[in-house]
Amino acid sequence: MEKVREIVREGRRVAKEDPRRVVHSFKVGLVLALVSSFYYYQPLYDSFGVNAMWAVMTVVVVFEFSVGATLGKGLNRVAATLFAGGLGIGAHHLASMSGATGEPILLAIFVFVQAALSTFVRFFPRVKARYDYSLLIFILTFALISVSGFREEQVLMLTHKRISTVIIGGLSCVLISIFVCPVWAGQDLHSLLASNLEKLSFFLLGFGDKYCEAVGNDDTKEVDKRKNDFDNYKSVLNSKSNEESLANFAKWEPGHGQFRFRHPWKQYLALGELIRQCAYRIHALNSYLNDDTKVSIDIKKKLREPLRRMSLESGKAMKEMSMSLKNMTKPSSCELHVQNARSACKSLTNLLNSGILKEVEPLELISLLTAISLLIDIINLTEKILESLHELASAAKFKNKIERPNLLPEKTSAKSIVSVRPIKCHDDDHVITIIEDDGNDDDTSKNDSRKMKEVSNHGET
Amino acid sequence: MEKVREIVREGRRVAKEDPRRVVHSFKVGLVLALVSSFYYYQPLYDSFGVNAMWAVMTVVVVFEFSVGATLGKGLNRVAATLFAGGLGIGAHHLASMSGATGEPILLAIFVFVQAALSTFVRFFPRVKARYDYSLLIFILTFALISVSGFREEQVLMLTHKRISTVIIGGLSCVLISIFVCPVWAGQDLHSLLASNLEKLSFFLLGFGDKYCEAVGNDDTKEVDKRKNDFDNYKSVLNSKSNEESLANFAKWEPGHGQFRFRHPWKQYLALGELIRQCAYRIHALNSYLNDDTKVSIDIKKKLREPLRRMSLESGKAMKEMSMSLKNMTKPSSCELHVQNARSACKSLTNLLNSGILKEVEPLELISLLTAISLLIDIINLTEKILESLHELASAAKFKNKIERPNLLPEKTSAKSIVSVRPIKCHDDDHVITIIEDDGNDDDTSKNDSRKMKEVSNHGET
Numbered sequence: 001m002e003k004v005r006e007i008v009r010e011g012r013r014v015a016k017e018d019p020r021r022v023v024h025s026f027k028v029g030l031v032l033a034l035v036s037s038f039y040y041y042q043p044l045y046d047s048f049g050v051n052a053m054w055a056v057m058t059v060v061v062v063f064e065f066s067v068g069a070t071l072g073k074g075l076n077r078v079a080a081t082l083f084a085g086g087l088g089i090g091a092h093h094l095a096s097m098s099g100a101t102g103e104p105i106l107l108a109i110f111v112f113v114q115a116a117l118s119t120f121v122r123f124f125p126r127v128k129a130r131y132d133y134s135l136l137i138f139i140l141t142f143a144l145i146s147v148s149g150f151r152e153e154q155v156l157m158l159t160h161k162r163i164s165t166v167i168i169g170g171l172s173c174v175l176i177s178i179f180v181c182p183v184w185a186g187q188d189l190h191s192l193l194a195s196n197l198e199k200l201s202f203f204l205l206g207f208g209d210k211y212c213e214a215v216g217n218d219d220t221k222e223v224d225k226r227k228n229d230f231d232n233y234k235s236v237l238n239s240k241s242n243e244e245s246l247a248n249f250a251k252w253e254p255g256h257g258q259f260r261f262r263h264p265w266k267q268y269l270a271l272g273e274l275i276r277q278c279a280y281r282i283h284a285l286n287s288y289l290n291d292d293t294k295v296s297i298d299i300k301k302k303l304r305e306p307l308r309r310m311s312l313e314s315g316k317a318m319k320e321m322s323m324s325l326k327n328m329t330k331p332s333s334c335e336l337h338v339q340n341a342r343s344a345c346k347s348l349t350n351l352l353n354s355g356i357l358k359e360v361e362p363l364e365l366i367s368l369l370t371a372i373s374l375l376i377d378i379i380n381l382t383e384k385i386l387e388s389l390h391e392l393a394s395a396a397k398f399k400n401k402i403e404r405p406n407l408l409p410e411k412t413s414a415k416s417i418v419s420v421r422p423i424k425c426h427d428d429d430h431v432i433t434i435i436e437d438d439g440n441d442d443d444t445s446k447n448d449s450r451k452m453k454e455v456s457n458h459g460e461t
Numbered sequence: 462m463e464k465v466r467e468i469v470r471e472g473r474r475v476a477k478e479d480p481r482r483v484v485h486s487f488k489v490g491l492v493l494a495l496v497s498s499f500y501y502y503q504p505l506y507d508s509f510g511v512n513a514m515w516a517v518m519t520v521v522v523v524f525e526f527s528v529g530a531t532l533g534k535g536l537n538r539v540a541a542t543l544f545a546g547g548l549g550i551g552a553h554h555l556a557s558m559s560g561a562t563g564e565p566i567l568l569a570i571f572v573f574v575q576a577a578l579s580t581f582v583r584f585f586p587r588v589k590a591r592y593d594y595s596l597l598i599f600i601l602t603f604a605l606i607s608v609s610g611f612r613e614e615q616v617l618m619l620t621h622k623r624i625s626t627v628i629i630g631g632l633s634c635v636l637i638s639i640f641v642c643p644v645w646a647g648q649d650l651h652s653l654l655a656s657n658l659e660k661l662s663f664f665l666l667g668f669g670d671k672y673c674e675a676v677g678n679d680d681t682k683e684v685d686k687r688k689n690d691f692d693n694y695k696s697v698l699n700s701k702s703n704e705e706s707l708a709n710f711a712k713w714e715p716g717h718g719q720f721r722f723r724h725p726w727k728q729y730l731a732l733g734e735l736i737r738q739c740a741y742r743i744h745a746l747n748s749y750l751n752d753d754t755k756v757s758i759d760i761k762k763k764l765r766e767p768l769r770r771m772s773l774e775s776g777k778a779m780k781e782m783s784m785s786l787k788n789m790t791k792p793s794s795c796e797l798h799v800q801n802a803r804s805a806c807k808s809l810t811n812l813l814n815s816g817i818l819k820e821v822e823p824l825e826l827i828s829l830l831t832a833i834s835l836l837i838d839i840i841n842l843t844e845k846i847l848e849s850l851h852e853l854a855s856a857a858k859f860k861n862k863i864e865r866p867n868l869l870p871e872k873t874s875a876k877s878i879v880s881v882r883p884i885k886c887h888d889d890d891h892v893i894t895i896i897e898d899d900g901n902d903d904d905t906s907k908n909d910s911r912k913m914k915e916v917s918n919h920g921e922t
Contacts, residue, residue, distance in 0.1 A: 014584050021584045029577030032600070033569045036608045040565040050511070053605055060576075060601040104501040108494045115521075116490030123475050123482045139493070140521040144514055147497045241702045280741050287838075352823035362813035365826075370834035373827045377748075 021065075023181045028063050031176050035059050035169055051161040058169025063177065067256075068185035068249030070177040073133055074170035075252065080137035081166045085159040087114075088145030092155050095146070107146055115139050129248060178254075185249035186259045189268055190325070192246065196239060196275050197322035197385075199232045203282050204315030204378070206230065208308030210289055211371065212300050230286060236279035243272045258328050264395040271388045278381040281374050288371040295368045299360055303368075306348035310375050313341035314382045321389050330393045330400050334386050341379045348372065482526075484642045489524050492637050496520050496630055512622040519630030524638065528717075529646035529710030531638040534594055535631035536713070541598035542627045546620040548575075549606030553616050556607070568607055576600050590709060639715075646710035647720050650729055651786070653707065657700060657736050658783035658846075660693045664743050665776030665839070667691065669769030671750055672832065673761050691747060697740035704733045719789050725856040732849045739842040742835050749832040756825045763817055764829075770805035771836050774798045775843045782850050791854045791861050795847050802840045809833065 015022050038044045038052035045052065062073045095106040118139045121127055127135065145159055177183075210230075247265045255261045300307075317337035324331040357365060392398075476483050499505045499513035506513065523534045556567040579600045582588055588596065606620055638644075671691075708726045716722045761768075778798035785792040818826060853859075 010585055011581070014581075014586075018584075021581060025577040025581035028580040028600075029573040029575075032576040032604055033573040036569065036572055036604055037565075039608045040569075050609070053609065056604050056608065057601060060597060060604065104498075108497065108501075111497055112490040112494040114490075115493040116486040119489040120472070120475075120482060120486035123479075124471060125475075136521060139489075140518060143493055143497055143517050143521065147500045147517065148511070148514065238701050240699050280744065283741065284745055284835075284838075349823060352826075357823065357826070358819070362810060362818065365813075365818070366830045366834045366837070369827045369830040373831035374745075376827070377745075 020181065020183050024065055024183065027176055027180055028059075030180075031059050031063060031172050032056065035172055038165075048161055048165055051158075051165050054162055054165040055169035055172075058166050059173055062170055063173045066183045066185035066188065066246075066249050067177050068246075068251070068253040070173050071254075072130075072249060072252040074174050076131065076134040077137050078163075078167055078170050080134040081141050081163055084138045084141035085145055085163055088142050089155060089159055091142070091146040110146060111143050114142050130251075182256070184253055184256050184259070185246045186253050186263060186265065187257065189243060189246040189250055189265065190259075192239065192243065193268060193272055193275065194322045194326040196236045196272070196279075197318050197325065199236055200275065200278055200282060201315045201318030201322060203230050203233045203286070204311045204318060207285065207289070207315070208304075208311035211311075212304040212307060230289070233279055233282050233286075236276060237283060239272065239276060243269060260396075264392060267388070267392045267395055271385065271392055274381060274385045274388050278378055278385065281378050281381065285371060285374040285378070288367060288374075295364045296360075299356070299364070299368065302356055303348065303351060303372075306344045306351060307372070307375070309344035310341050310348065310379060313337045313344060314375075314379050317341065317382050317386065321386060324393075324398070325389065328396070328398045330398045331386065331389055332400075334389075338379070338383050338386060341382070345376060345379060481642065481644050485526055485644065488637055488641055489520075491641075492520050492524060492633050493517065496633055499626075509622055509626055512619075512626050515623055515626035516630035516633075519627050520634055523631055524634045527644045527646035527649065527707075527710050528635075528638050529707075529712070529714040531634050532715075533591075533710060533713040535635045537592065537595040538598050539624075539628055539631050541595040542602045542624055545599045545602035546606055546624050549603045550616060550620055552603070552607040571607060572604050575603050643717070645714055645717050645720070646707045647714050647724060647726065648718065650704060650707035650711055650726065651720070653700065653704065654729060654733055654736065655783050655787040657697045657733070657740075658779050658786065660697055661736065661739055661743060662776045662779030662783060664691050664694045664747070665772045665779060668746065668750070668776070669765075669772035672772075673765040673768060691750070694740055694743050694747075697737060698744060700733065701737060704730060721857075725853060728849070728853045728856055732846065732853055735842060735846045735849050739839055739846065742839050742842065746832060746835040746839070749828060749835075756829045757821075760817070760821055760825070760829065764809065764812060764833075767805045767809035767812060768833070768836070771802050771809065771840060774802035774805060775836075775840050778802065778843050778847065782847060785854075785859070786850065789857070789859045791859045792847065792850055793861075795850075799840070799844050799847060802843070806837060806840060 035055045038048060038055055048055075058074075058077060062070060062077055064070045064073060091107065091110045095103045095110065098106050118135045122132055122135050141162070145155065145162070148155070148158060207230075247269050250259075250263070250265045253259075253261075255263075314337070317334045320334045320337060321331055324334070360368070496516045499509060499516055509516075519535075519538060523531060523538055525531045525534060552568065552571045556564045556571065559567050579596045583593055583596050602623070606616065606623070609616070609619060668691075708730050711724070711726045714720075714722075716724075775798070778795045781795045781798065782792055785795070821829065
């Protein structure tokens with residue numbers, strides 16, 4: 001009884017996590033019930049006979065969660081069946097010419113050679129990635145046709161029936177998956193990257209404050225809570241295989257919504273890789289939040305402002321990139337945030353240069369400077385991610401963000417001033433900070449911490 | 462023509478990478494040719510008829526590369542076929558009681574409910590990991606049996622034939638995969654972890670030298686070569702999904718070689734995770750080999766000895782662990798290496814405490830101390846990996862290493878001296894170093910660099 005209740009709970013959780021799963025289950029049930037009507041209705045049964053079961057089988061095997069996966073599998077299956085059917089007929093014809101004793105031997109050899117060769121080709125990485133299923137069906141159909149052909153005289157008839165039932169089964173899957181509540185792998189990949197960016201931005205937006213204020217607070221509950229809040233980014237670390245399979249499926253999908261047929265899915269993988277690289281750094285940085293080597297509050301206080309700005313600004317840049325990806329608009333003010341982060345870096349370097357580190361213990365110094373170095377790394381990666389996003393934006397023809405027209409020329413000029421390395425432009429810091437705080441409050445709802453930051457920024461100015 | 466040559470080249474590469482792939486292809490061809498003999502021989506054909514094709518299908522679909530995957534799929538398929546067959550007969554019986562008009566409607570409802578429910582259950586993470594294929598076959602068989610039953614009167618006969626052909630097909634796959642050149646997923650997982658450890662050790666063994674000597678050498682060819690040599694560890698970063706699927710397959714495998722049936726495969730995943738964590742750190746460390754911020758040769762020279770020892774000793778520990786995992790012996794002298802690395806840490810800290818950093822530029826300092834911090838992290842992780850390996854060794858009952866009996870008591874006592882944290886035992890450093898150099902030369906062949914190190918160690922003493 002307890003077991004049953006647990007299963008129901010798990011079911012609810014699975015459904016809540018992605019309600020499209022429930023819809024998908026209904027779709028599969030529907031198509032299967034439809035296709036099995038082949039057996040019920042005499043006219044249909046008369047034309048296909050037991051071969052109708054191939055339609056049922058095709059539906060069960062081909063109907064996948066996303067349109068891309070279904071389309072890919074369906075096309076693979078139909079193409080492989082056609083090709084193997086043709087080859088099977090050829091093999092049958094060839095074998096039948098060699099007499100009654102020769103035929104089974106020749107057929108066995110054909111099946112052996114074809115199966116061994118195709119199985120080997122499945123190990124090719126490029127084949128495995130896209131045509132693995134094709135080859136499986138190829139082996140299957142060839143074996144079935146060439147071998148069944150030995151018995152049934154109407155091998156052509158059999159092949160024809162098998163191919164048409166497979167096409168009918170595949171087509172119903174594809175049509176239902178496209179026209180009834182479609183789940184697009186491309187859309188999923190797109191959202192996955194945007195949400196990954198957001199997860200990283202969440203960490204970075206909070207890191208500065210947490211890092212500088214964490215010392216001396218030994219409340220374990222508090223520490224645990226902080227850990228949980230920040231652990232969201234961890235799912236990014238292992239997102240590679242998921243991204244790759246989604247991109248593979250997306251390639252099969254026709255244009256949908258804002259995505260054209262040849263949307264640059266490959267560029268998504270490049271962007272995803274950079275995001276993951278950044279997540280690795282964040283993972284390392286996270287360990288310094290609860291480090292054993294306590295860096296003294298004193299030195300942290302001195303470095304607090306630039307440290308907070310570095311993480312806050314890169315976090316803002318990530319947040320903006322996530323928004324721009326989500327809305328498919330060109331990233332506009334991200335450069336400013338990156339610039340601000342760089343200028344904060346510069347202030348930090350100046351501060352470090354001023355001899356502030358002279359009294360710090362080596363062990364503290366290691367912990368502190370590693371955190372700083374990781375932050376710098378993260379800022380570098382943020383810049384690379386931005387570049388990659390720009391490439392994606394131009395390849396996928398993202399729209400320009402709608403802005404008040406009178407603001408545009410100012411912004412462009414501001415950008416052109418700061419588009420060089422930050423080392424050269426630290427005089428512009430305050431100007432940039434003001435522009436950025438102005439332009440950013442529009443598209444965020446959780447701006448509690450930002451407001452706070454704004455206040456302290458104004459204090460600084 | 463060029464295309465064909467390229468394919469042949471690719472084929473050779475694939476075969477060379479893992480020659481078992483060729484063997485596997487032959488095995489698949491063999492089983493398929495065998496099973497299709499059902500069609501050729503009149504006695505066999507008489508008893509199974511067209512249902513013989515289920516055997517062919519089972520072989521094509523079930524025969525996987527490793528024994529575990531084949532066994533898992535085969536058992537899944539047979540169990541699901543049995544269960545769904547029973548349920549299908551029940552559904553057919555129930556439907557046939559409701560009259561000629563009610564029957565197809567009731568059957569369609571059954572198929573719909575069963576397909577929708579099973580499809581939904583496939584989304585449960587735990588089910589997806591192990592029983593995904595079961596459910597697929599469950600849906601398929603239920604639909605085929607309950608629906609075909611509507612036509613054919615002998616539904617029991619049909620079910621019986623389907624089940625026995627599936628069992629025959631599955632059994633031949635399983636038998637051939639176990640008894641003809643078996644590929645054990647468990648063995649593969651075991652070797653994968655050992656080789657991952659070795660890759661990390663390769664990096665660490667070389668890192669110290671490369672890091673301290675790299676400055677000022679701007680020969681790009683040299684830099685490129687170094688990069689390539691060290692990039693081996695990168696495959697470890699994304700090994701998670703591979704390890705997980707191998708562990709999943711391994712659970713299905715019977716005892717083989719040194720592995721019992723309930724070998725602690727779960728512990729391998731824990732160990733693999735730690736190794737991957739270490740690889741992340743190494744990935745970060747690698748970026749400091751070719752860093753833009755050049756740390757001056759001066760300071761590197763001063764820190765060279767402890768830095769080199771830290772990376773060398775952790776590398777040696779990794780190497781030993783890799784060997785011990787490979788040979789399934791308990792790790793013996795790893796503790797000493799970890800200990801040595803820790804004592805090198807201690808010397809480094811002393812050196813840093815001596816005010817050596819006073820004149821270093823902040824940017825250099827960041828680069829230098831981050832590298833140091835990462836190395837310390839790596840040493841900590843090495844210790845954790847060792848712990849995890851010890852757990853694995855006791856859970857999997859690894860043998861003790863065969864040693865000269867008269868050396869054993871000495872070693873034990875030496876170990877007991879140094880088994881506490883290094884901070885407390887820095888007086889023993891030299892003793893430990895000597896023991897370790899002594900005990901280690903046995904099981905390594907590439908000891909050029911080690912010899913060098915030994916010399917410099919003695920110089921130090």
